[in-house]
Amino acid sequence: MIQRFCIVISSFLLIFLMQVFASCSNENSKKSGSLRLNEKQMTAIIKDVQVAEGIINYSRNQGRNNDDNKNEYFDLIFQHHKITPEILRENISFYSQTPEIMDRIYDTIIQQLKSAQDSLKLEESKKNDQEKL
Numbered sequence: 001m002i003q004r005f006c007i008v009i010s011s012f013l014l015i016f017l018m019q020v021f022a023s024c025s026n027e028n029s030k031k032s033g034s035l036r037l038n039e040k041q042m043t044a045i046i047k048d049v050q051v052a053e054g055i056i057n058y059s060r061n062q063g064r065n066n067d068d069n070k071n072e073y074f075d076l077i078f079q080h081h082k083i084t085p086e087i088l089r090e091n092i093s094f095y096s097q098t099p100e101i102m103d104r105i106y107d108t109i110i111q112q113l114k115s116a117q118d119s120l121k122l123e124e125s126k127k128n129d130q131e132k133l
Helices: 002-023 039-061 067-081 085-096 099-132
Strands: none
Touching: 039 067, 039 085, 039 099, 067 085, 085 099
16 A cells, blocks of 8 residues: 555656746756765655645645745755756656665655654644643
């Protein structure tokens, strides 16, 4: 089931990223280089992309249109990781050719996001317990 979920997310992410990259214009970006990102770097970048995507979708569901901020979110991700959209696109293409690695990347992301969610729930529970006192 998790493997199926990862494949669906991978496909959705790939399509979404291609749309974002087509609409993003980063004047400060370097020309496309053949920088190969390692698995750890790809995991961190894709995780950031997933979080940004979640923020955008949540805002949209709340009736706020964050489409104007979408490019800003992704520009921040590129700046933070010191890459360009072209470098990410090249690496997504590379890693998509090895589904085992992409599955491992998504498994790691799912574990990290679940851990972060569990931590937030624990903090919220502690806060609620303190307010009751």
